[in-house]
Amino acid sequence: xxxRAMPPWGPSNFTDLIRSLGEPEFPRRLLEALNESVCxxxxxxxxxxxxxxxxxxxxESTGRRTLAQTAGQIYEAARFYRHDPSAALIATHPDQRxxxxxxLRAQDITDTEYRAQIYEKFQLIERxxxxxxxxxxxxxISVFRDxxxxxxxxxDLARIKEVAEPMVALVAKHFALVPVPEWQRxxxxxxxxxxxxxxxxxxxxxxxxxxxxxxxxxGMTNTAIGLDLGVQVPTVATLRARAYAAxxxxxxxxxxxxxxxxxxxxxxxxxxxxx
Numbered sequence: 001x002x003x004r005a006m007p008p009w010g011p012s013n014f015t016d017l018i019r020s021l022g023e024p025e026f027p028r029r030l031l032e033a034l035n036e037s038v039c040x041x042x043x044x045x046x047x048x049x050x051x052x053x054x055x056x057x058x059x060e061s062t063g064r065r066t067l068a069q070t071a072g073q074i075y076e077a078a079r080f081y082r083h084d085p086s087a088a089l090i091a092t093h094p095d096q097r098x099x100x101x102x103x104l105r106a107q108d109i110t111d112t113e114y115r116a117q118i119y120e121k122f123q124l125i126e127r128x129x130x131x132x133x134x135x136x137x138x139x140x141i142s143v144f145r146d147x148x149x150x151x152x153x154x155x156d157l158a159r160i161k162e163v164a165e166p167m168v169a170l171v172a173k174h175f176a177l178v179p180v181p182e183w184q185r186x187x188x189x190x191x192x193x194x195x196x197x198x199x200x201x202x203x204x205x206x207x208x209x210x211x212x213x214x215x216x217x218x219g220m221t222n223t224a225i226g227l228d229l230g231v232q233v234p235t236v237a238t239l240r241a242r243a244y245a246a247x248x249x250x251x252x253x254x255x256x257x258x259x260x261x262x263x264x265x266x267x268x269x270x271x272x273x274x275x
Contacts, residue, residue, distance in 0.1 A: 044141075085108075094175075101160070133219070143160065195214040
């Protein structure tokens with residue numbers, strides 16, 4: 001058989017990965033499976049709660065190291081998600097059908113404390129992240145390389161892209177099987193709260209455009225939005241398109257990014273916070 005026809009994950013490690021769904025060892029099995037095709041030192045999964053704060057829900061490192069878990073704890077406790085460029089990058093990579101892939105090099109991180117406490121402290125030089133809405137929340141799955149392993153090659157990036165969709169699907173299935181964490185049991189933002197956030201993005205948006213966008217953020221389809229508002233589906237699509245045009249965006253991912261940037265607290269010491 002031609003090796004080029006083989007799947008990026010071999011039969012044995014893929015079977016072990018499937019069997020570990022819903023089990024504590026799933027993150028490690030996922031890292032092991034990915035390492036069959038790409039050398040990856042660490043993997044981390046960050047989930048955003050109903051207040052759009054980042055939570056480190058899973059982290060693993062190769063060998064017996066606990067680097068990823070420690071870095072994840074620091075990331076969450078220090079609220080470095082406020083400086084993580086993933087949300088801003090969503091707006092530059094609109095794609096609602098597949099995971100959004102972002103490559104981030106340590107030297108490109110503008111916040112010096114975030115770069116020092118996570119990347120420099122643990123000698124991480126870059127990461128590739130897959131961001132998508134699944135399991136009822138926004139999640140960022142990131143794989144990291146350290147100084148010893150060196151940067152990702154173009155071939156590495158191609159392989160990561162090749163496994164992105166099945167990896168996201170497996171992670172979503174895993175979290176659907178595990179107990180819901182305490183922070184996720186919080187009441188999700190109401191439609192009225194989302195409308196207030198969307199309205200604040202641009203006062204020129206019409207009330208109907210605000211209503212449509214807010215409902216889209218809850219995961220409702222155009223058909224469901226139409227039924228809820230008592231309007232035709234084509235009208236919903238038109239309202240949504242016009243709202244996106246007014247906001248200079250083209251996808252739900254970009255709308256989420258705008259709302260995320262508006263909702264997260266400003267960095268400490270920023271002009272907004274001093275006011």
